[in-house]
Amino acid sequence: xxxxxxxxxxxxxxxxxxxxxxxxxxxxxxxxxxxxxxxxxxxxxxxxxxxxxxxxxxxxxxxxxxxxxxxxxxxxxxxxxxxxxxxxxxxxxxxxxxxxxxxxxxxxxxxxxxxxxxxxxxxxxxxxxxxxxxxxxxxxxxxxxxxxxxxxxxxxxxxxxxxxxxxxxxxxxxxxxxxxxxxxxxxxxxxxxxxxxxxxxxxxxxxxxxxxxxxxxxxxxxxxxxxxxxxxxxxxxxxxxxxxxxxxxxxxxxxxxxxxxxxxxxxxxxxxxxxxxxxxxxxxxxxxxxxxxxxxxxxxxxxxxxxxxxxxxxxxxxxxxxxxxxxxxxxxxxxxxxxxxxxxxxxxxxxxxxxxxxxxxxxxxx
Amino acid sequence: xxxxxxxxxxxxxxxxxxxxxxxxxxxxxxxxxxxxxxxxxxxxxxxxxxxxxxxxxxxxxxxxxxxxxxxxxxxxxxxxxxxxxxxxxxxxxxxxxxxxxxxxxxxxxxxxxxxxxxxxxxxxxxxxxxxxxxxxxxxxxxxxxxxxxxxxxxxxxxxxxxxxxxxxxxxxxxxxxxxxxxxxxxxxxxxxxxxxxxxxxxxxxxxxxxxxxxxxxxxxxxxxxxxxxxxxxxxxxxxxxxxxxxxxxxxxxxxxxxxxxxxxxxxxxxxxxxxxxxxxxxxxxxxxxxxxxxxxxxxxxxxx
Numbered sequence: 001x002x003x004x005x006x007x008x009x010x011x012x013x014x015x016x017x018x019x020x021x022x023x024x025x026x027x028x029x030x031x032x033x034x035x036x037x038x039x040x041x042x043x044x045x046x047x048x049x050x051x052x053x054x055x056x057x058x059x060x061x062x063x064x065x066x067x068x069x070x071x072x073x074x075x076x077x078x079x080x081x082x083x084x085x086x087x088x089x090x091x092x093x094x095x096x097x098x099x100x101x102x103x104x105x106x107x108x109x110x111x112x113x114x115x116x117x118x119x120x121x122x123x124x125x126x127x128x129x130x131x132x133x134x135x136x137x138x139x140x141x142x143x144x145x146x147x148x149x150x151x152x153x154x155x156x157x158x159x160x161x162x163x164x165x166x167x168x169x170x171x172x173x174x175x176x177x178x179x180x181x182x183x184x185x186x187x188x189x190x191x192x193x194x195x196x197x198x199x200x201x202x203x204x205x206x207x208x209x210x211x212x213x214x215x216x217x218x219x220x221x222x223x224x225x226x227x228x229x230x231x232x233x234x235x236x237x238x239x240x241x242x243x244x245x246x247x248x249x250x251x252x253x254x255x256x257x258x259x260x261x262x263x264x265x266x267x268x269x270x271x272x273x274x275x276x277x278x279x280x281x282x283x284x285x286x287x288x289x290x291x292x293x294x295x296x297x298x299x300x301x302x303x304x305x306x307x308x309x310x311x312x313x314x315x316x317x318x319x320x321x322x323x324x325x326x327x328x329x330x331x332x333x334x335x336x337x338x339x340x341x342x343x344x345x346x347x348x349x350x351x352x353x354x355x356x357x358x359x360x361x362x363x364x365x366x
Numbered sequence: 367x368x369x370x371x372x373x374x375x376x377x378x379x380x381x382x383x384x385x386x387x388x389x390x391x392x393x394x395x396x397x398x399x400x401x402x403x404x405x406x407x408x409x410x411x412x413x414x415x416x417x418x419x420x421x422x423x424x425x426x427x428x429x430x431x432x433x434x435x436x437x438x439x440x441x442x443x444x445x446x447x448x449x450x451x452x453x454x455x456x457x458x459x460x461x462x463x464x465x466x467x468x469x470x471x472x473x474x475x476x477x478x479x480x481x482x483x484x485x486x487x488x489x490x491x492x493x494x495x496x497x498x499x500x501x502x503x504x505x506x507x508x509x510x511x512x513x514x515x516x517x518x519x520x521x522x523x524x525x526x527x528x529x530x531x532x533x534x535x536x537x538x539x540x541x542x543x544x545x546x547x548x549x550x551x552x553x554x555x556x557x558x559x560x561x562x563x564x565x566x567x568x569x570x571x572x573x574x575x576x577x578x579x580x581x582x583x584x585x586x587x588x589x590x591x592x593x594x595x596x597x598x599x600x601x602x603x604x605x606x607x608x609x610x611x612x613x614x615x616x617x618x619x620x621x622x623x624x625x626x627x628x629x630x631x632x633x634x635x636x637x638x639x640x641x642x643x644x645x646x647x648x649x650x651x652x653x654x655x656x657x658x659x660x661x662x663x664x665x666x667x668x669x670x
Contacts (some may be wrong), residue, residue: 015451017669048471096455148643152651157402157455158593159646162639165586169639173632292463299456334470334581341406341464345442348452348460356451 015356022354029350030300030307034314036350037342044338045331055329059321059339062328069324071206073316075278078208079104079270081215081312083294085222086266088303090259092226093235094242097260099145099160100267101291102167103138107268108275109171110137112282115197116179116190126196131272138268139261141167146260150253156260168287175284189283199277211273215312218266223305235259267291289337293319296344302351315340369621373614375501379575381606381613382512383408383567387591388598388605389516390563394440395595396523397556398536398663402458403443404564405588406465407436411568413473416579419481429508429569436565437558439465444554451667462588470581480578484508508570520602532556536661539668549670564588586639593642597649599659608645615641 038056046052063073083100090097097103111134114126141163148154175188184191199209226232238245238255246252270290275282297315301308322336387404394401411432419428439461446457484506487493492503523529531552534542539549571587572579590612598605619634650656 015669044471098459148647152647153653153656154643154646154650155593155596158589158596159643161589162586162593162643165589165639166636169632169636173630176632177630295459296463299460332471332474334467334474337463337467338471339467341460341462341467344456344460345446345464348446348457349450351452352450 010362012361014359014361015352016359018355018357022357025350025354026302029354030302030311030347032350033300033343033347036346037339040342040346041335041339045329045335050331051329055325055331055335058325058328058331059318061321062324063317063320068206069320071203071208073313073320074203074208074212075206076316076319077312078211078215078277079274079290080294080297080316081309082211082218082270082273083263083267083291084297084301084308084312085215085218085305086263087294088298088301088305088308089222089226089232089235089262091298092239092303093255093259094239095256095259096157097142097145097160097263098157098295099142099162099164099291100263100294101287101289102160102164103141103264103267104271104274104291105164105167105171105287106141107134107138107271108282108286109174109271110134110268111272112179112190112193112275115193116282119191119194121194122196124196126194127199127276130197130276131269134272134275135265135269138266138271139264141268142260142264143257146257149256149260156256160260164291171282171284171287175282179282181281187283190281192281193276197276198280199273207278209273209277211270211277214269214273216309219305219309222308226305231258267294293340296340299344300347315343369625371497371501372621372624373617374498375504376617376620377610377613378502378505378509378513379613380616381609382509383571383575383587384591384594384609384612385512385516385606386567386570387564387588388594388609389519389602390560390567391592392595392598392600392602392605393519393523393532393563394553394556394560395661395664396532396536396600397553398539398661398666398668399444399447399553399557400454400458400665401440401443401447401461401557401560402455402592403439403461403465404560404591405584405586406462406469407439407561407564408465408568408571408584408588408591409469409582410439410465410472411436411565412572412583413469413476413568413579414565415569416473416481416572417476419573420476420479423482425484425573428573429566432565432569433562434565436561436563436568438561440557440561440564441554443561444557448550448553448557448668451669453667454665466582473579473581476579477581478578481573483574483577506574508574516602516606523602536663539663539670543670549668553668564591567591590638590642593646597645599649599655600661601659612638612641 042052042056045055063069087097087100111130114130145156145159148159149156179190181189181191199211202208202210202212234250235255238250274286279286297311298308301311318339319336325331326333387408391404414435415428415432418431419425443457443461446452447454486504486506489503493499531547535547535549535552543549594605594608597608615638619637
């Protein structure tokens with residue numbers, strides 16, 4: 001890129017700001033990022049001596065081959081979609097909550113408290129109470145960061161991340177100590193939840209449960225909030241033009257509270273849905289990285305409610321495809337993480353073309 | 367060995383990866399770029415160094431390879447944040463995830479192996495001092511080099527023209543450019559330096575401090591390094607001092623555990639993270655001091 005000093009009649013490539021964001025690139029950027037990520041990871045897999053063709057097939061085609069695999073994609077999509085919608089609200093206001101993982105864990109813990117304490121419960125209120133507890137657990141964990149940021153000016157980026165690392169230890173403590181299933185052969189996991197504590201299935205005979213609807217409802221809510229409400233407008237202005245937002249009297253503190261609350265609520269609810277859904281108990285694997293993956297989902301979805309639905313689906317496909325590829329192509333589990341990183345990196349590159357156009361500038365000799 | 371001797375003897379070694387990574391990140395931040403990918407760069411450095419040391423037996427080669435790996439990742443970050451004008455927070459997170467994934471990918475076959483660490487140096491004079499000689503001054507060569515390196519960085523930043531240029535670019539890139547400094551080139555160089563330092567920090571963690579590699583072994587130390595830059599208000603001495611405090615803290619935990627203090631290991635493992643939050647709160651709440659010391663253009667996209 002240009003070093004900015006010019007001189008000597010050199011030809012330089014420059015990004016020129018567009019008057020108006022390019023709609024064509026809004027669609028093309030994520031598609032191009034996807035293609036570049038696939039191509040790069042295939043080269044990488046080949047370099048590691050893995051069968052690249054089989055890996056590609058497993059990653060992108062396997063998830064669609066059977067109804068069950070496809071339902072697994074939807075199951076993965078539920079938490080990712082929900083969390084990413086919550087995070088994106090904050091990101092658009094420049095509130096960087098990167099600790100959704102911890103908020104998810106706290107949500108899972110808070111929700112699990114009820115079935116752990118009342119394992120024989122049959123009340124129909126059990127499940128709704130768990131979901132509320134979960135959302136509140138995530139909310140509280142996120143609002144710690146909001147309080148420290150607004151009151152003490154502490155970076156929410158670092159605080160939310162540290163709170164995530166602490167949340168993992170809280171989870172370990174509970175599972176190795178007070179909440180360990182006494183009849184669980186010493187495995188670090190809680191008792192199995194009673195039926196009353198389980199989310200009903202959405203698709204019969206699969207693990208996809210109604211938490212997918214939570215994600216879809218969150219998408220609609222996010223769309224209404226960000227596109228069609230004054231609160232959303234204030235948030236967006238705060239993110240795009242902080243000085244203008246201050247001049248207009250939009251409170252930065254409110255944006256911090258609201259932005260973190262949205263992410264915390266969503267992640268907490270997602271955590272509750274995990275233990276009341278596919279896991280059926282509190283166990284270590286609830287800390288499976290959804291909270292971090294959702295950051296990538298949010299960005300690759302352009303921080304737009306609709307785009308996030310698409311990106312959550314795509315990344316879920318990669319998750320399930322990655323599982324298939326570990327079997328059929330011998331890919332390490334970490335390959336999915338590498339792919340996610342590549343996807344965000346390439347997306348951020350392609351994103352530039354939405355706001356800028358490339359120009360070749362010939363400078364006159366100084 | 368008494369608990370105190372144990373802490374004094376080990377704290378500098380435990381602090382070394384933090385000093386390396388934090389001081390490297392500090393130099394990058396002084397030019398105005400916020401690189402949140404440090405954790406991933408340390409992880410990749412740790413894996414690469416471990417592999418190279420296992421294969422060649424040479425720590426020098428291992429550290430060099432880790433530095434190159436960290437710097438390469440930092441160059442991808444530079445391409446995104448400086449070339450493609452991407453949001454620095456998002457770019458750092460993406461690079462970090464990539465680094466952690468790559469470390470797990472390349473290091474997979476090397477888990478549960480060990481390598482030989484580095485011997486402590488005998489420094490004539492210092493090593494002969496009673497008590498302190500065999501505790502504080504009994505360190506391997508990387509610890510010594512890290513201390514000298516931190517001093518050198520202080521000198522460069524505060525006493526040389528290069529340091530002045532770095533600070534000028536960080537305070538006001540547009541003004542710096544107007545007087546003829548190559549903002550992008552300077553920031554790219556600072557990022558490469560920071561990435562290499564993070565790689566070396568990871569190398570020390572995996573091939574000297576613990577002599578084994580495991581996925582996730584960096585365990586948030588890259589993020590603590592980023593927090594240490596804030597804690598040290600972008601001053602070399604204070605950043606390094608904070609790192610040594612953390613080193614002592616981590617040794618203190620081990621000492622407590624060895625002494626059989628009835629605290630669960632999870633509580634002890636959480637202490638560094640909780641302390642990080644606490645120190646961020648204490649330092650950041652002094653808004654005036656933060657405003658005076660922080661870098662004016664930090665994290666802002668620069669479209670030259």
